[in-house]
Amino acid sequence: MTALHLLRRHRQRGAATLVIVMMLFLVMALLAAYANRSLMFEQRLSGSYYRASVSQEAAEAGIDWTLAQLNGTAIDGACKPVDDGGERFADRYLKFSLPDRVIGSLGASPSGIALDCARNTAIDGWTCRCPAAAALAARVPPAPIAGAGLVPSFGIVIAGGQRPGTLKITSRGCNDSVVDKCSAVATEAGNSQNLLAGSFYYATVGLVGAVRTPPAAPLTVKGNISMTGTGLGLHNTDAKSAGLLVVAGGTWTTPFNESLLESVPGTPSVQARIDHEPTLAAVDADAFKMFMGAAAARYKQHPALRVVQCNGDCAGALEAAYKAGKRILWVDGTLTISSNKVLGNPDDPMLVIANGAVQLSGPFQLNGMLVSIGDLDWANNSGLSSLVNGIVLVTGDLRTNGLMHIAYQQKIADHLRNRMGSYVRAPGGWIDGQY
Template structure:
């Protein structure tokens, strides 16, 4: 007996199975493709998130750098600083930041926008390989002036000595004062002639008739008395420094060091090219014209000149460097400060010309014959901080002004 429909039924069941398998295969393929696309999308999202976060972190790093820069330097006006453009008022080096996860590098641009009573510091970071990844952070700060001098103080006398002059000057060195009643020397110990002997020291009046800050031969007047004075506070550490300056001695050292103004070899000629106008001299001397580098010209300035008229410099000689002589042929505009309380007692001035003042923290020996100590009158609304290009401000963030975008 035969069943003619059986093979047909089996064939139909086999076809149905094949169709089901095909459908399942297609579904699996779609699922696999969807899963792969989803995974790829998630990878891209994760990668973009990492890079966006790195860009934001780079912007934050730039912002911290910018605020730190403003903490040590005056921001004169609105200025934009990028690696390819560093106008006046910008940091000298803007580096790139490399992400720790992706290895991407990010450059940043700093913008200082000076307002009436605050400064907006903005840092814009951008991927070096992919500029589409970018971020910006900003904050507002206030710059609070840090004073080297008390406001309203005038220049000290040509000689400021914590102690006495150990030997009377010989060979007719010269001190020039602007008025017959002005002090030529002031001591933290005594104003007695026995402590501050004049010896052969000539004291002459001069008048800056043409206002160029340089003593010309026709501006010298008649002789006058060697007027002496005394200031309080000695004996104590840095008493002569504290008499003249408001800023703590170590802070002045730190700020000059941070600015790169430490010179153990040659000293650059002319005025300081960056603030503050404070130099640390680590040269045991004697300091001669050959120890001054550069090619400088101008009124009262040549290649053997430190500072310039109306652009004076404070030179600090730490006690570790003794009491180096500044020999003849050298001209200094500014103030020279010797920290040592003992070394200068047997090692006096070497013969250089000083427009300003020399400060000693102890006794000092007599100056050489060709020395010139010239009193100057720096006036800028009675603010020597401006004259000496202090350019030093503490920056404080204004709370609630930070944002990123």
Template sequence: MKRTPKPHGEQHGLGTLAIVIGLFLVMGLISTFAARTLMLEQRMAGHHYRGALADEMVEAGIDWAVALLNAGAIDSQCKPALQGQRFVDRYLTVSAANRRTEPKAPAGQWVVDCTRTAAGLECRCPAPGSRTPAAAAAAGADYTPSFALALGVDQPNPHLGSWIIESWGCTEAAADACQASAQTRSESALAVSRQRAAVGFVAAVPTPPNVPLTVRGHLTLKAGASLALQNTDPAGSGQLVLSGQSSPALDDSRLATRPGMTVAQGKRFSDGAVSALTVDRLFHGHMGWLPQRYRQHPALREVACPVTDCAAALHAAEAAGSRMLWVDGPLRWTGGGVLGTSAAPLVLVVAGDAHLTGPLQFNGLLVVLGDVHWSNLGPAPAQLNGMLLALGDMHLEGAAQLQWNGPIADALRNQVGSYVRVSGGWQDLETQ
């Protein structure tokens, strides 16, 4: 009996089914492998992201600290204050004799911390040694990274004027969480980065004048004017006045120099070296930079003065912690008052003429790129404790007293100035 052949599709259906099932199995294996690879890459990407975020925060911490070192008064949230203590004074002790810098908190101890939020940095600047662990932030969709800083971690510091900042960057809002063990950080998916950077001091006045009064041009005393000059400090040169032009009639009874020198030896007029210098070169010789470059000092503050009287603006700048002031002249200071102290002298640069009126008292270095017009006709004394550098002419009416001061010269050289990062002075300690 002859059999009827089966249709062609029925003969090959089972084989096709087997092939399709095999392809599905292969595709499943490929999909599983791809998924595992994707998950691994996602984990690696997340790790790199957290590490990069921690690195950014550690760099931000160092730059933030340098900015605060050059800033004025701050409050407990590290924000600018109209008056109060500067960041550098709160956390560091700087020797006026040799720039030796030591932290007020124990070496290596965190003193400040900041958390980056949507509103910006939220920081804490407590008293040295009183910092407490930061509170953890509520869980959210985004990272809330932070940093914490230790100052002067290499004490005793052999580098006078140069010292170390250590910064910790963390992907947790409370930087203290990143001080946990590596296993704990791994389980919590936290990344931490540590870096040290060298900070150097740039003096406001690298070479303070060794005389109380330097006048590049003419020194003129109006009828009845009385100028008292003193340089009796043993650390001083004994010089009283240095001028590039001829001498006016000075009352020698109001001039005092150090033992071993005569008043005549303390007066130098018609000095060809001084008169030959331009304003820029004479300024550069004492201040280290040319005038337009000097006003870019990181710690210098430009003061906008009213046309009538700059006294209030100058006092407000001093109260806010500024020690280096720049005024685009003419400057008018009337009514007296005290600016600067022997312990915290100022550098005041006037780019133009200066008109000083009344029984004012100034402690520090006054540099006038133009002419000085000083008038004090009342009974109260007008005093300058430090140095006056007049790069034009000086005209005096009434009575004024200038006294060179060694501690002020030391402070201007070793305490007043700016802080900058030392090129190449950084070291990565940890990134996890």
């Protein structure tokens, strides 16, 4: 074989190797491109999952936040608690039908959202807006903060429930600071292109009334009643309660001043007084639980209840608590009221519970219900009015000295049962999802 033939054979072997190497490079390039495409797809998918999770967490946070507000005190337009001049969240956004316990919404913005909150990384919390009902304006997006990541938000929609005493809270979550951008009517393609994710969370919320069964008389006493001085005035002209004036488990050791008793016209006052009522007279009867719906220790766990601390005269502390939007007030120990103050309002009453004896003296006016888990001593020889406009419940004995009045109002009883109280989730009454 000549040298020329050998040279050609060597050239042919090199060409084949080159072709094979090029084909391998091509296959490797195709595999790399496919792997990169899969990686990009996985990255986009994980980003979508992350945004969806953020929006869902925001929606769930909105439900818990709303429950806290419903059981909270007075707030301002930024949803922050205030000591005076604010308005309770429930009063700002809910409307109540007192006779039948139906709860509805006072209105919302055109998008249906009544209020909203956006994450604020500067304060490690939420910046919220709680305007008057149906007055929520469009939110202006905040300036982005470098490295802050997503700025989620939620908007709250409030609607009446299917049953009296319930309402439906809808929280719309969004991974953007403007919740309206994650609209339920937006297309999936549009949300994907704009890197948006929206979630919703429905929860049925029920009202646990402050007083489960308000007494039908202005005065209910488990023990005995003793009166000295001018006497105790009892007034009830409400036909629904049959004009009942007093119910006692014991009896009254001194007769009532008939001129101070006022029942339904045409009803003798003697027929409106009940003593030795067997249910109250029972030794093991829990008068507090009978009307309030729970034993005292358990009742104190009401989410809307607030403990008031006071030494001596508690009138000032009760007045300050009422101005701050607190309506169910609990005083540990002896409750003393000796100041000439007006506490509460007939259209927005207060419930005062004393976990001990109660000592009332001088002129004052309480609009609502007073509960004494113990004896009640009430003295007034000032010549001025000393009045409880509503209901008094005493689980011990009642002793009065001087002139005082208790005037029953059905409207106040309806407030105590059908408007005032705590809001809790209905078991099984929730649904979540995404759009």
